[in-house]
Amino acid sequence: MTDTQKTPLVALKDMSISFGGIKAVDHVSIDLHAGEVVGLLGHNGAGKSTLIKCLSGAYQADHGEIYVEGKKVKIENPRDARAQNIETIYQTLALADNLNASANLFLGRELTNRFGMVDEGKMEAETRKIMARLNPNFRKFHEPVSALSGGQRQSVAIARAVYFNAKVLIMDEPTAALGPQETEMVSELIQELKAQGIGIFLIEHDIHNVMKLCDRAAVMKNGQMVGVVDVADVTDDDILSMIILGKNPKKAA
Amino acid sequence: MTDTNTTNPATQTNLSPVAKFLRATELDTRLLGMFGALALIWLGFHYYGVIFNDFGAFLTARNLWNLSVQTSSIGIMATGMVLVIITRNIDLSVGALVGVTGMTMGILQVDILPQYLGLGNPFIWIITVIFGITVGATIGAFHGWLIAYRGIPAFIVTLGGLLVWRGSAFLANGGKTISPVDSTFQLLGGGPYGAVGETGSWIVGIIACLGILWLTVAGRRNRVQHDFKLRPMWAEVFVSGAAMAMVIGAVLLVNSYPWPIGIVKQYTAANGITTDPATLVISHGFAIPVLILAGVGIMMTILMTKTRFGRYVFAIGGNPEAAALAGINVKWMTMRIFALMGALAGLAGVVASARLNSATNALGVLDELYVIAAAVIGGTSLAGGVGTIYGAILGALVMQSLQTGMVLIGFDTSVQQIVVGSVLVLAVYLDNLYRNRAK
Numbered sequence: 110m111t112d113t114q115k116t117p118l119v120a121l122k123d124m125s126i127s128f129g130g131i132k133a134v135d136h137v138s139i140d141l142h143a144g145e146v147v148g149l150l151g152h153n154g155a156g157k158s159t160l161i162k163c164l165s166g167a168y169q170a171d172h173g174e175i176y177v178e179g180k181k182v183k184i185e186n187p188r189d190a191r192a193q194n195i196e197t198i199y200q201t202l203a204l205a206d207n208l209n210a211s212a213n214l215f216l217g218r219e220l221t222n223r224f225g226m227v228d229e230g231k232m233e234a235e236t237r238k239i240m241a242r243l244n245p246n247f248r249k250f251h252e253p254v255s256a257l258s259g260g261q262r263q264s265v266a267i268a269r270a271v272y273f274n275a276k277v278l279i280m281d282e283p284t285a286a287l288g289p290q291e292t293e294m295v296s297e298l299i300q301e302l303k304a305q306g307i308g309i310f311l312i313e314h315d316i317h318n319v320m321k322l323c324d325r326a327a328v329m330k331n332g333q334m335v336g337v338v339d340v341a342d343v344t345d346d347d348i349l350s351m352i353i354l355g356k357n358p359k360k361a362a
Numbered sequence: 363m364t365d366t367n368t369t370n371p372a373t374q375t376n377l378s379p380v381a382k383f384l385r386a387t388e389l390d391t392r393l394l395g396m397f398g399a400l401a402l403i404w405l406g407f408h409y410y411g412v413i414f415n416d417f418g419a420f421l422t423a424r425n426l427w428n429l430s431v432q433t434s435s436i437g438i439m440a441t442g443m444v445l446v447i448i449t450r451n452i453d454l455s456v457g458a459l460v461g462v463t464g465m466t467m468g469i470l471q472v473d474i475l476p477q478y479l480g481l482g483n484p485f486i487w488i489i490t491v492i493f494g495i496t497v498g499a500t501i502g503a504f505h506g507w508l509i510a511y512r513g514i515p516a517f518i519v520t521l522g523g524l525l526v527w528r529g530s531a532f533l534a535n536g537g538k539t540i541s542p543v544d545s546t547f548q549l550l551g552g553g554p555y556g557a558v559g560e561t562g563s564w565i566v567g568i569i570a571c572l573g574i575l576w577l578t579v580a581g582r583r584n585r586v587q588h589d590f591k592l593r594p595m596w597a598e599v600f601v602s603g604a605a606m607a608m609v610i611g612a613v614l615l616v617n618s619y620p621w622p623i624g625i626v627k628q629y630t631a632a633n634g635i636t637t638d639p640a641t642l643v644i645s646h647g648f649a650i651p652v653l654i655l656a657g658v659g660i661m662m663t664i665l666m667t668k669t670r671f672g673r674y675v676f677a678i679g680g681n682p683e684a685a686a687l688a689g690i691n692v693k694w695m696t697m698r699i700f701a702l703m704g705a706l707a708g709l710a711g712v713v714a715s716a717r718l719n720s721a722t723n724a725l726g727v728l729d730e731l732y733v734i735a736a737a738v739i740g741g742t743s744l745a746g747g748v749g750t751i752y753g754a755i756l757g758a759l760v761m762q763s764l765q766t767g768m769v770l771i772g773f774d775t776s777v778q779q780i781v782v783g784s785v786l787v788l789a790v791y792l793d794n795l796y797r798n799r800a801k
Contacts, residue, residue: 165687166689167686167687186689186691187686187687187688187689188689191689197687199687201683203681203683203684203687203688204681204684205676205677205680205681205684205685205747206680206681206747207676207679207680207681207747207748208673208676208677208680212673212676212677216673216677216684216685216688216690217674217685217688217689217690218689219670219673221670225669226664226668226669227667227668227669227670227672227673230584230585230587230588230590231588233588233590234588234589253680
């Protein structure tokens with residue numbers, strides 16, 4: 110499915126980061142193409158989230174290079190990542206609980222009027238527009254997000270990534286806190302975004318979601334990359350055994 | 363944040379009239395509560411005086427005018443403390459900063475500048491004020507740097523700062539008081555000459571009323587433009603009318619407090635006015651420090667509600683991690699917030715030393731506690747993320763009213779301390795109840 114000849118949208122090369130002597134990510138390389146969903150799998154502590162945080166700017170890798178559309182870039186903080194149109198939806202959602210939906214959506218990138226003042230009305234109007242698309246039932250525009258349900262909070266977090274025309278979207282367990290209906294909503298959204306040519310890194314524990322949504326699956330264990338497989342070529346058992354045994358079935362074969 | 367758009371119409375019909383009124387006017391119940399508490403304190407002290415001392419001294423133009431002046435320096439600092447507390451920090455050094463800025467400004471304007479510029483040069487006060495604010499901002503920035511970039515807790519840095527700067531203020535002039543200060547500088551602290559007079563007060567009042575009208579109209583137009591629900595017309599008229607009535611009431615009040623006869627005599631003699639001083643009535647009008655506080659309040663409100671800076675202050679308070687992940691430079695913000703707090707402490711040092719017409723070692727002692735109390739009583743949550751500038755200024759007025767009221771009815775300092783301390787604890791407890799109910 111993926112055309113490996115084309116320049117990848119994002120390429121992480123030989124990334125390493127350690128915390129207090131423990132190698133959380135150990136010489137890992139991975140790439141992502143436009144319109145592709147790459148699942149990142151592995152046990153808790155395998156290094157998935159850490160690897161992805163190096164790309165989103167939350168951590169700085171000790172070693173390794175990041176290429177965006179073939180060009181080497183430096184990502185030292187979340188602003189750098191955003192400047193490259195790399196948007197992240199964190200597992201913890203990373204919303205400021207005391208602010209309302211539009212304040213969170215535009216956090217760090219507020220719309221301002223000609224006097225340089227924050228344009229509350231315009232931001233709310235824009236929020237209403239995007240939420241009408243993502244979650245038409247959303248009504249709580251004035252409450253602080255602490256008053257929202259898990260699904261509503263998730264839709265705010267997703268709206269934030271979508272609104273700013275992400276080229277690369279990182280989703281860290283986007284459905285972990287959601288009910289079945291809301292999970293379905295997120296799945297549809299991922300497919301829609303993929304069709305728009307956005308590349309998505311999806312950290313996911315649910316193997317069925319991986320089989321359904323991802324084009325490729327990358328499995329990590331103890332900070333190392335076990336292997337990357339095309340989902341179409343393998344069964345869910347193959348992937349599970351990679352996660353558990355830490356061995357790439359193709360290499361073994 | 364108030365909310366009208368999201369209400370389900372079904373629930374709106376069975377609301378009590380009070381709830382309907384609050385919903386339509388979008389008034390903050392906390393704000394109304396503060397006004398209620400203030401009214402209670404004022405009436406309480408006044409009638410205590412009427413009953414036990416045969417004279418109600420509180421609700422007189424003279425006392426309320428003095429109250430407004432006394433509130434100024436605490437109020438100025440409280441607006442900055444709101445930002446510090448919203449971002450889950452604390453600043454215990456503001457009182458010591460008032461002391462050290464007051465003392466260094468005293469040395470500058472009395473011992474140094476007159477040597478070069480000549481006594482009474484009009485630039486002396488300008489240079490002194492800029493210097494004081496800069497010293498405050500520099501010290502505040504240094505505290506902020508230690509807190510943000512060196513990871514020392516704000517409580518420790520500013521507790522250390524309290525001692526360091528209080529000691530520095532003493533050393534700066536060997537413990538001696540500097541007095542009098544520059545005659546123009548002195549006006550910044552109030553007093554008969556340090557007020558804008560009757561006409562000036564009406565001009566201020568009319569500008570304020572026009573501002574209120576403009577805000578109402580602009581707010582309504584903004585809602586129309588974005589297709590949001592409008593406040594009912596009666597609610598708009600009521601809210602803006604009440605605000606304008608308060609402004610005009612304040613103007614009438616400060617204009618009904620005339621200069622004492624001694625000052626009038628001095629003034630007529632100095633200006634060659636031949637009218638009999640006994641028949642001449644000259645009103646104080648708004649005191650300059652009160653106008654400084656009003657200006658600071660407006661600027662800080664704009665900063666907090668209309669700029670990215672203010673938005674980030676709230677975001678950091680709500681979830682520092684989320685703020686950092688959203689690309690906000692939390693450390694740099696923290697340092698800037700403490701620098702702003704320091705600058706406001708410097709400005710409060712200007713007002714406080716000008717009011718006393720001297721720079722003393724004791725200037726600003728215990729101010730940190732009154733400032734923190736004012737912010738907290740005004741609804742700033744110590745858990746972070748919540749607070750308003752107008753609340754803090756009203757909180758400062760509540761604290762100062764208690765203080766002044768107890769002095770007027772002759773309570774001992776020790777009793778005053780007990781009351782102020784208890785009120786602070788009670789206020790936070792009531793606030794907890796309010797928040798739990800609001801949830």
